[in-house]
Amino acid sequence: MSTRRLHLDDYLARDQNLHVARYECWSRVQGTMHCHDFYEVFWLERGRLTHMINGTAQPLDAGDLILVAPEDRHTLRARGQERASYVNVALPAKLVEDVLQRSLGDIGIIWGQQRSSGTIQRLGPPEIDRLAEIIEMLAGSGRDQLMAEWFILSLLVLIRKNRHRPAGDAGPEWLETALAEFTSGHELALGPARLAELAGRSPRHVNRSIRRFYGTTATKLVNRLRLERAARLLQMTNRPIQEIARQSGFNNLGHFYRRFWAKFNTSPRQYRLNRRAVSM
Numbered sequence: 001m002s003t004r005r006l007h008l009d010d011y012l013a014r015d016q017n018l019h020v021a022r023y024e025c026w027s028r029v030q031g032t033m034h035c036h037d038f039y040e041v042f043w044l045e046r047g048r049l050t051h052m053i054n055g056t057a058q059p060l061d062a063g064d065l066i067l068v069a070p071e072d073r074h075t076l077r078a079r080g081q082e083r084a085s086y087v088n089v090a091l092p093a094k095l096v097e098d099v100l101q102r103s104l105g106d107i108g109i110i111w112g113q114q115r116s117s118g119t120i121q122r123l124g125p126p127e128i129d130r131l132a133e134i135i136e137m138l139a140g141s142g143r144d145q146l147m148a149e150w151f152i153l154s155l156l157v158l159i160r161k162n163r164h165r166p167a168g169d170a171g172p173e174w175l176e177t178a179l180a181e182f183t184s185g186h187e188l189a190l191g192p193a194r195l196a197e198l199a200g201r202s203p204r205h206v207n208r209s210i211r212r213f214y215g216t217t218a219t220k221l222v223n224r225l226r227l228e229r230a231a232r233l234l235q236m237t238n239r240p241i242q243e244i245a246r247q248s249g250f251n252n253l254g255h256f257y258r259r260f261w262a263k264f265n266t267s268p269r270q271y272r273l274n275r276r277a278v279s280m
Helices: 093-103 125-139 145-163 174-184 188-200 203-214 217-238 241-247 253-264 268-275
Strands: 004-006 019-025 034-037 038-046 047-054 057-062 064-066 074-078 082-094 119-124
Touching: 004 203, 019 145, 038 093, 038 125, 047 082, 057 064, 057 074, 064 217, 082 093, 082 125, 082 145, 093 145, 119 174, 125 145, 125 217, 174 203, 188 203, 188 217, 217 241, 217 268, 241 253, 241 268, 253 268
Parallel strands: 004 034
Antiparallel strands: 019 082, 038 064, 038 082, 047 057, 047 074, 064 119
16 A cells, blocks of 8 residues: 655745644544655644554553654554544754754654654653643744744753653653643643543542652642643733633632742732843
């Protein structure tokens, strides 16, 4: 069976240097095997998929980031009955190789030269959250060479940070997967009960595992994740504080202010001002 070859120029408008899109996959999706003349990175935001690449089947869960090199033969197929969503970024081969060689001296460190399978990185909730913010910026701005290089470098920093995360700082795969999905959108507002649903375990089991691997309770971990997301949005966006509170899982603004002050010893407004102060 012949393999379809994709060309990046067919997806880029004039003066663009990257293509980015979010896809929804349903339970019966069966992709077409293909290769391409560009580098590709995609990560699973929710659900489960199977990545078929160079004759190997890779089961993917929420939080998995996959790096695919030019000429790799691959496609995605449904895994299970739940809906899945993923973000895909395509980049010119020469641009990626130039940036990686300048930054790392060896393309193989990140995008590896093995042809048996694509390179998979398992990212934690903070990294997935940061990628979502990066994609928002790419979608709202020009996709020229500067933005493409910025994305590549940001990706390298996230991968390096993830690789150097101390042992024991992550829980079992099922818990990390549930946390990645839990922090990816509106789920934060639904609390520990929703986290247990995503994990497919009882609330008691989830709480016990969180105590073991994170040294805290499920409720405290959820509150920490909500506040960390709010702090990032305050620092990196101009969104109104009320909107940030809601997007971080706080439906009551007064409660958000009290929780934020207790953790950071300052108000959300002052936190934003302090993080944006310029030293002269």
